Amino acid sequence: MDLKHRLLWEAFGYTEFRPGQQKLIDAILAGRDVLGVMPTGAGKSICYQISAMLLPGVSLVISPLISLMQDQVAALHRAGIAACLLNSAQTIQERRETMRLIAAGRCKLIYIAPERLMAPEFCELAAQLPVSMVAVDEAHCISQWGHDFRPSYRKIPRFLNNLPKRPIISAFTATATAQVREDILQALQLREPERLVTSFDRPNLYYEVRRAYDREDQLLRFIHRQNGASGIVYCLTRKKTGQLAESLRHNGIPALAYHAGLEPMARRQVQQQFVSGEIPVIVATNAFGMGIDKPDVRFVVHFGMPRDIESYYQEAGRAGRDGAPAHCLLLFEEKDIQLHQFLMEQDPENPALTDEEVAWLKRQNLARLDRMKCYVFTETCLRQHILQYFGQEAPDFCGQCGNCEASSVEKDVTTEAQKILSCVYRVREQCNADMLCRILLGKDDPDIRSAGYHAVSTFGIMQDSTPEEILTVIQHLVAIGCLVRQDNPKPRLCLSAGAKPVLFQGEAVSIRVQVSRQEARLTRDSRTSENPELAKELRRFRRKLAGLRGVPAFLLFSDRTLEQLVRKLPRSEAKLSRILGENSRLRQRDLQKMLDIIQKYGDSH
DSSP states (O other): HHHHHHHHHHHOOOOOOOOTTTHHHHHHHHTOEEEEEEOOTTOOHHHHHHHHHHHSEEEEEEEEHHHHHHHHHHHHTTTOOEEEEEEETSSSHHHHHHHHHHHHHOOOOOOOOHHHTTTTTHHHHHTTTEEEEEEEESSGGOOOOSTTTGGGGGGGGHHHHSSSOOOEEEEEOOOOOHHHHHHHHHHOOOOOOOEEEEEOOOEEEEEEEEOSSSSHHHHHHHHHHHOOEEEEEEESSHHHHHHHHHHHHTTTOOOEEEEETHHHHHHHHHHHHHHSSSSSSSEOOOOOOTTTTTTTTTTEESSSSSSSHHHHHHHTTSSSSTOOOOOEEEEEEEHHHHHHHHHHHHHOOOTSSHHHHHHHHHHHHHHHHHHHHHHOOOOOOOHHHHHHHHOOOOOOOOOSSSHHEEEEEEOOOHHHHHHHHHHHTTTTTTOHHHHHHHHHTTTOHHHHHHGHHHHHHTTTTTTTTHHHHHHHHHHHHHTTTTEEEEEEESSSEEEEEEEEHHHHHHHEEEEEEEEHHHHHHHHHHHHHHHHHHHHHHHHHHHHHHHHHHTOOOOGGGOHHHHHHHHHOOOOOHHHHHHHOOOOOOOOOOHHHHHHHHHHHHTOOO
């Protein structure tokens, strides 16, 4: 057994390196710079830790994550390895003692936050140390194209240039597009580095996106089905973490909240209870998770849409680090998007940025938000969407995500919509969605009785429906402009001008509902079998046009769009364009050819 493998076993308890680890370690030991892009759970830290143990002198690890520093230094101490850390969570006395240990040569690995790197006392000390390697963790933070740009990272090259001798530079990150990778190389001035980009695919993770109708109830049902397994619930705000953790405890699920507003001691205690398994569920903001060494997280729920795909991928990737199956569920509402847009429009309180840089970063953040919106609304394979974002090829069907295991079909809900709109009118536009739902279901509770709503003609008119079905249609009626939300003098739903055609002119209302893939296929077959010749000709047209354009056929229009064309038989360019969507790649002459096909085969049916 060579020295690398002996350290791997004795210090970390592993018998074999994971893919890519040994390649990067060998490059570092040969004196080469490296760039490692490895997904969460792939073992980035072992690459620089084992390298540091085998190199002469000392190694610096630059990390923005206090929890990661604390966890890794504690683990190294348990393995008998001399390591220390310097960050803002320490007292002045603790930092002085650490500096004394470093000066005395008693630290092999020095973890330091980027904000402390340029402190005069540390720069002076570093100039006297035999620094063999500087490892930059979370290296995407140095890139303005990255999702978590931090100006303090831009000072790293200046620090490196001030050292008496240039050390080996190793950069690591879990999330980096091709553009971000190139930015890292340029910003850190890496010299002919060994590059390693392992696959972003985590086959053991099941990705699922659900539109929320009552997020807390959906979350409760989901966690109860996990049978006490360990999981993380991510929230968008600190306030919500506390509220949700309390709600889970009230419903018999041991849970604690974690966010940056807690005292450091309280955060460490919560983290330790979760890692040890004492508390199975932690409800947290994005301040939690990086560097947490807990391989058996069986689920990660996002109680709200993250701001970008990088953040989502990194946080969801904290599930299933042991390779066993894990579930990644995202529950979102449109108001999540509005919250992110509002926060992004605020001026960041960062004197290190110029006005031009602030404006540029806002545009970048909004562009990444748009990509995240595409993810939550897509009906195609979720795994494919993630992998393609990071520049990797992926099949159209993975069989291991919510969109692949289930599909959606269009369901006519005109009658249901008329009942809901009629109920809004009968209660004089004085009820919110929850109260409307209870009235339509016929719930004879005190609030309904005291308001006299039990006597309206629509009371109990939808008693054969479920709350989820009713709320889904209500949400859709708001989205298409038949209902509007008012908050004065209290939250309530009101009729808009768009309600009249549905109520009195029979205008159809339809929604897409999720069904099993087999049922969806049967439904599609039944629709296209209504006019098989038209469906066949449209497919032939699509295939021929795709061949001429050199693009996959589905990019021109999907099978679901084809179903709508066969069923609705649009006879004008405007109606055809509405079905194809505003992002259609078809030109005007293509639209006319499609109308000709529909005219010919639609009339013959």
